[in-house]
Amino acid sequence: MFHALQLESVDNVATVVADIAKGSVITVQAGARAVTLSTLESIPFGHKIALQPIKRGEVVTKYGRPIGRALIDVAKGGLIGAHNIEGMRGRGDLAIQEGEAE
Amino acid sequence: MTFLGFPRPGNLAGTRNYILIVPAGRLLNIAATRVSQYVHGTKCVITAGENGRHKKDRERLARIYVGLAKNPNVYATVVLGAKKGFGYQEVEPYNLAHEIAKAGKPVEVFTIEESGGLERLVEDAIDLTRRYVHQASLVRREPVSMDKLTIGVKCGLSDATSGIAGNPSFGKAADLLIAAGGSAIFSETVELIGAEQDIAARCANAADAKRLLEMVAEVELAAKRTGEDIRAINPLPSNIAAGLSTLEEKSLGAVRKAGTSPIVGVLEYATQPSRKGLHFMDGWQSSFSLPMSLAAAGCQISIYQLGGDDLPSNDPPMLATNTGVVAPLMMITGNPRTASKAKRSIDFSSGAIITGESTVEQMGEALYAKIISVASGELTKGETIRYSDPLEPYFLGPVF
Numbered sequence: 001m002f003h004a005l006q007l008e009s010v011d012n013v014a015t016v017v018a019d020i021a022k023g024s025v026i027t028v029q030a031g032a033r034a035v036t037l038s039t040l041e042s043i044p045f046g047h048k049i050a051l052q053p054i055k056r057g058e059v060v061t062k063y064g065r066p067i068g069r070a071l072i073d074v075a076k077g078g079l080i081g082a083h084n085i086e087g088m089r090g091r092g093d094l095a096i097q098e099g100e101a102e
Numbered sequence: 103m104t105f106l107g108f109p110r111p112g113n114l115a116g117t118r119n120y121i122l123i124v125p126a127g128r129l130l131n132i133a134a135t136r137v138s139q140y141v142h143g144t145k146c147v148i149t150a151g152e153n154g155r156h157k158k159d160r161e162r163l164a165r166i167y168v169g170l171a172k173n174p175n176v177y178a179t180v181v182l183g184a185k186k187g188f189g190y191q192e193v194e195p196y197n198l199a200h201e202i203a204k205a206g207k208p209v210e211v212f213t214i215e216e217s218g219g220l221e222r223l224v225e226d227a228i229d230l231t232r233r234y235v236h237q238a239s240l241v242r243r244e245p246v247s248m249d250k251l252t253i254g255v256k257c258g259l260s261d262a263t264s265g266i267a268g269n270p271s272f273g274k275a276a277d278l279l280i281a282a283g284g285s286a287i288f289s290e291t292v293e294l295i296g297a298e299q300d301i302a303a304r305c306a307n308a309a310d311a312k313r314l315l316e317m318v319a320e321v322e323l324a325a326k327r328t329g330e331d332i333r334a335i336n337p338l339p340s341n342i343a344a345g346l347s348t349l350e351e352k353s354l355g356a357v358r359k360a361g362t363s364p365i366v367g368v369l370e371y372a373t374q375p376s377r378k379g380l381h382f383m384d385g386w387q388s389s390f391s392l393p394m395s396l397a398a399a400g401c402q403i404s405i406y407q408l409g410g411d412d413l414p415s416n417d418p419p420m421l422a423t424n425t426g427v428v429a430p431l432m433m434i435t436g437n438p439r440t441a442s443k444a445k446r447s448i449d450f451s452s453g454a455i456i457t458g459e460s461t462v463e464q465m466g467e468a469l470y471a472k473i474i475s476v477a478s479g480e481l482t483k484g485e486t487i488r489y490s491d492p493l494e495p496y497f498l499g500p501v502f
Contacts, residue, residue, distance in 0.1 A: 002458060005266060015262045015345070017456045045439070046262030046345035046411055063265070065297070067351035080347070082333070087348030089295045090325040090332030 002029035004037075004049060008064030013048040013080050015062070020049075040077040048080040060085050103282050104245035106478035107402075110174045111206030115250040117402040117477040118175040119241060120145045120428050121234045123227070124167045124202075126183040126195035126211075127152060133182045133220060137227045143235045145176075145428050147394070149493050152193050159497040160192040164201075165372040166495050167193065169398025171202040171209065172374070174250075175428040177238035178208035180231050182223060185215030208234060243479060249283030249378055251477055254396030254404035254429070255359050256290060258389055258421045260337075261344030261409030261437060265355020267455035267462070268407045268436025273361030274466020275473060276380065280363045285378050287369070287399055288360050289385035289392055292325070292336055294318045296350030297357040301365070301382065310368040317368075317384045336387075340412035359407060371496055372398040386496035389422035394493050397429035403476055405432045408448070410440035420447045424490040430482045434469065449482050 003026035004014040014028045020043040028035050028051065043049050048062070054074045059066045068085040078084075107115030121144045125134040128151025138146035147170055152160050171179040179202050183195025191197055195211045202209045210230055217223035255272055257264055276286035294301055298318040305311035325332045333342075337352045346352045366379035372395050375381045385395050393404045404426045410418070420433055435441050438453030450472045454460035476482060 007266070015266065017262075044345065048262075048345065048347070062351060063354040065300070065350070065354050067296070067354065068348040081345065082342045082347040085347050087296075087331070087333050087350055090292075090322050090349055092326040092329045093331045095326040095329070 002027045002034065004028045006030035006051060007062060010064050011061045012050065012052050012054055013060055013062050014051055015048055016043045016045065019043075019045050038077050040075055041079050043079050050074045050076055050078045050080050052076050054080070103248050103474070105248065105251060105474045106243040107246040107250060108174075108177070108241050108243055109246070113250070114174040115246040116174040116176070117251075117479075118428065118430065119143070119238050120176050121231055121238060122146070122171050122176045122179045122428060123231065124171060124179055124181045124198060126167075126181050126198050127189045127193050129184055130182040133224050133227065136224050137180070137182070137231055140228050141231045141235055143238065144231060147427050147493060149495055152190050154501045155497060156502070157192070159499070160190050162371060162497060163495050164192040164198065166394065166398045167198055168201045169372050169374065169400070170394070170428055172205040173397055173400060173402065173428050175397075175402050176207065177241065178234040180227050180234070181209065181211045182227055183211060183213045185213045208237075247283065248279060251279060251403075252285040252287065252375070252401050253279060253473060254287045254289075254393070254399070254401030255407060256387060256389070256392045256396070256404065257293075257356050257359055257407040257409070258387075259408055259410045259413065260341050260346060260352055260355060261411035262346065262355075263411070263435070263437040263453070263456050264407060264409040265358050266436065267452050267465070268409065268434060269355060269358035270462045271436060271452035271455065271465040271469050272359045272405055272407050272434065274462055275470040276359070277361040277363050278466065278470040279473070280361075280379055283378060285375060285381065286361075287375070287381045287383050287396055287401055289383045289396065290356060290387035291317050291321045291384050293349075293353045293356040293387060295322055295332075296348075296353040301357055301360065304360070305365045305368065310365065314368045314382055341409070344409060344411035369399060371395065374400045388494055388496075390425050390491050391494040391496050393422060393426035393429065393431050395496060397426045401426075401429050403432060403473060404429050405434055405473070408433055408435045408440060408444075409437055410435055410444065411437055413440065413443065415443050417446055418444055420444070420484065422491050423484050423487055425493060427490070427493070430476060431484050432473070432476055432482045433484060447483050449476070
């Protein structure tokens, strides 16, 4: 039985498939391999958990591909979400700062 | 493997047997609606239409009208117009009928001028439409090979289960259909952003890969021109609430619905494939836009792959009802919580993947069997409702 799925071996996050309380020890399925991890905060169903410490500015990887970068340092077992990562594509807000937009 | 389809000219087969009422210009929406309300077995395509739109967008609207009429689910089409030569020529009634007639199916034009008034037009159109419906009833379903089936897909209100369970299950079902000679079309250009290189690499020819990357670059440029972080638009608030944090994350899950088959064609918006197999079509993912657009491209069924974790907890409304117009819209989910709370609306659940009770392969096979059943006449839950949401063609804009 697993509580979270790491989709590709290079991913630094896993997706939890149950509502997980803070301080739980969960099983993360990574292909045929399973690892355990302690949660630093509660992680709702479908949200992501850091599998390793992720530094501010570091790329967050899921499906083996970049999904964004960290806005702050996140510890192993922390919740990863829109509050602490940002996208890197379609950034019209940055385009204005960089003078790209018309 | 076969499905039970209605034979059509051109070696095609329908999964449904409708008469389509086409308003040639939005002035005729009132007449088309009235005829469709009055006559059983009809569908009509009501949009806010052509006025103030440039030629490329008027052509897009015409492609919707003509494509829906050519869809194998349609037995015959009735085109309603103001008068010969009236209005923008892209949606002039005789021009539309000329294009529709190329499918080799019955098509007739009525105009207000020739009928002698709007209400006389409605009477004339009802008279013929009732005869068409009766003729259509004489066509019998028969076993036809799977190469005559084209399915469309969109994902909606995506959550973390979409990319892990729901979309991959659809992808497996699409792989099975394509292996049997059939076709599948996926779309949602915005939701290739962040996943486009992987998808381009699957295109069977270089020109298609180049066009696909152009389509994505064009939509990303348009997004940047809004001056907003696209995350304030897409992913939607419900996607974010359900755990999808960036557009790239949503896109990488969304493209799981493309399965593993080679992409044999990249289609412009609302155009039909010229070969069998997996296609990408440029399109807008709105629930009120894409199912109709996929049907105009020839899809006889579209699958709506719902995440839905953020929906209300009991009997939530669906994101779209009957927006495939002539093509049934099948609601599926990979989220067991969505399947449970939306029992009245969900046609198929692959929720057992997330719970570890089943696999993508098993769910994909079960979904393929369900698609064949719906192709053969089983109603989707949405089809049991006599309501259609508004329809939005994917226009480029701006308007003038």
